[in-house]
Amino acid sequence: MKRLYRYTVFSAxxxxxxxxxxxxxxxxDEDSVTLFxxxxxxxxxxxxxxxxxxxxxxxxx
Numbered sequence: 001m002k003r004l005y006r007y008t009v010f011s012a013x014x015x016x017x018x019x020x021x022x023x024x025x026x027x028x029d030e031d032s033v034t035l036f037x038x039x040x041x042x043x044x045x046x047x048x049x050x051x052x053x054x055x056x057x058x059x060x061x
Contacts, residue, residue: 013025
């Protein structure tokens with residue numbers, strides 16, 4: 001039986017204003033990925049490889 005997992009992807013962008021000041025924006029990807037075969041982590045690479053800093057939260061659907 002295949003398990004359905006939903007991956008919610010967040011991207012963080014940091015902007016440096018000075019030596020000690022940073023602005024960090026975190027964006028939620030509304031087009032989060034739903035996978036039926038989560039055993040292969042390479043399945044997420046097309047969604048993660050273009051982001052410098054990405055957090056992925058996996059939760060059972």
